[in-house]
Amino acid sequence: MNSHLDLSDIETATLGHFLSDGFMAPSIQALIPETRVFGPALTVRMPGDDGAALVDALSIAQPGQIIVVDRCGDFRHACWGAVTTCAAKARGIAGVVIDGFITDRSAIIDEAFPVWCRGHSPITTKPRGIGGDVNVAINCGGVAVRPGDMVLADESGVVVMDPGQAETFCRRARLMQHQEIDILDRLRAGETLAQITRGEKSSA
Secondary structure: OOOOOOOOOOOHHHHOOOOOOOEOOOOOEEOOOOOOEEEEEEEEEOOOOEOHHHHHHHHHOOOOOEEEEEOOOOOOOEEEOHHHHHHHHHHOOOEEEEOOEEOOHHHHHHOOOOEEEOEEOOOEOEOOOOOOEEOOOEEEOOEEEOOOOEEEEEOOEEEEEOHHHHHHHHHHHHHHHHHHHHHHHHHHOOOOHHHHHHHHHHHO
């Protein structure tokens, strides 16, 4: 994987113009609007109310990683809050994506820590140590995620890419975003979208 790949200017919605796979369920959304993060996935599988695996992940995470949490279908317990946010920031983690709920919303926002989740719950997980895994293949938001996969998350959602393909995908997205600027200028100048679209087709 190219650990120096810069996705800071790439929008998930642009990738969605030509990719169909790798996008998590749209219900997994950013807690803080206008936030974008990218980085290799540190995967966590957390069943039920057992939060031990997340404790382990937060103890080994490397700067720039994104923790991706498979809640194994649990939509009752919050696995992330003020304490985990503090631990993540201390480790230099770029953000967290959770197929489930969080708590301590205000504390997380105050820390400006990037979180993607399905919502909020006052009932929390406990470090029981009876199940869960770290750095294994998981499913998050309907997407298979392997350790080290490239994750890009922004205000539109979350996409997971194979590290070997991410650079090619992002190069194409960057070109599309540049072309979109020209389209917007033409629309503001008075052309209709039909004229522009037909023109693009006829010149292809």
